[in-house]
Amino acid sequence: xxxxxxxxxxxxxxxxxxxxxxxxxxxxxxxxxxxxxxxxxxxxxxxxxxxxxxxxxxxxxxxxxxxxxxxxxxxxxxxxxxxxxxxxxxxxxxxxxxxxxxxxxxxxxxxxxxxxxxxxxxxxxxxxxxxxxxxxxxxxxxxxxxxxxxxxxxxxxx
Numbered sequence: 001x002x003x004x005x006x007x008x009x010x011x012x013x014x015x016x017x018x019x020x021x022x023x024x025x026x027x028x029x030x031x032x033x034x035x036x037x038x039x040x041x042x043x044x045x046x047x048x049x050x051x052x053x054x055x056x057x058x059x060x061x062x063x064x065x066x067x068x069x070x071x072x073x074x075x076x077x078x079x080x081x082x083x084x085x086x087x088x089x090x091x092x093x094x095x096x097x098x099x100x101x102x103x104x105x106x107x108x109x110x111x112x113x114x115x116x117x118x119x120x121x122x123x124x125x126x127x128x129x130x131x132x133x134x135x136x137x138x139x140x141x142x143x144x145x146x147x148x149x150x151x152x153x154x155x156x157x158x
Contacts, residue, residue: 001065001066001067001068001071001096002027002063002064002065002095002096003019003024003063003064003065003066003071003074003084003095003096003097004030004032004061004062004063004064004087004089004095004096004097004098005019005061005062005064005097005098006032006038006048006050006059006060006061006062006097006098006117007047007048007098007117008045008046008047008048008117009064009098010061010062010117010118011026011062013117014045015045015047018074018077019064019066019074022066022070022073022074023066023067023070024064024065024066024070025064025065025066026062026063026064027062027063027064027065028062028063029060029061029062029063030060030061030062030063030089030090030095031058031059031060031061031089031090032050032056032058032059032061032087032088032089032090032097033056033058033088033089033090033092034056034057034058034090035052035053035056035088036050036051036052036053036056036057036059036087036112037050037051037053037055037056037057037110037112038050038051038057038059038110038111038112038114038115038117038120039051039100039104039105039108039109039110039111039112040108040109040111040120040124041081041100041104041108042104042107042108043079043081046121046124047082048111048117048120049081049082049098049099049100049104049105049108050087050097050098050099050100051099051100051102051105052099056112057112057113057115058090058115059112059115059116060115060116060117060118060119061097063095071096080101080104081100081101081103081104082098082099082100083098083099083100083101084096084097084098084099085097085099087099
């Protein structure tokens with residue numbers, strides 16, 4: 001059974017082990033039909049969510065193959081605000097894929113223009129403020145800017 005992932009479960013990303021330990025097989029890159037928008041969600045680790053939209057774009061992802069039992073196991077551990085549902089691919093086929101609930105989508109930052117979670121992550125590293133609100137308050141400040149700040153400071157060390 002195909003499963004389409006667009007973010008933290010892609011190869012090289014922090015949650016790929018959740019797929020690999022269920023005996024999945026990587027089946028290659030895919031592109032969604034232009035029916036979805038991508039939002040950066042306030043989750044740990046960071047994840048994108050897909051939202052169906054008439055103003056959508058083709059988005060880059062990966063197709064993994066897994067058994068129905070593995071899909072059920074995966075779904076049973078899926079945290080909010082993530083959802084699984086039918087995703088239409090650019091070739092017209094459908095597969096199970098990630099989406100997010102409406103509340104998370106409304107509060108997430110639209111990153112559709114990047115068309116690719118990996119590209120968006122690179123933009124986060126280069127321009128933290130490009131994808132986050134300009135005004136930061138409270139404990140979230142350190143979570144959102146702490147690691148990039150440490151990285152910048154460490155670059156000055158020899």
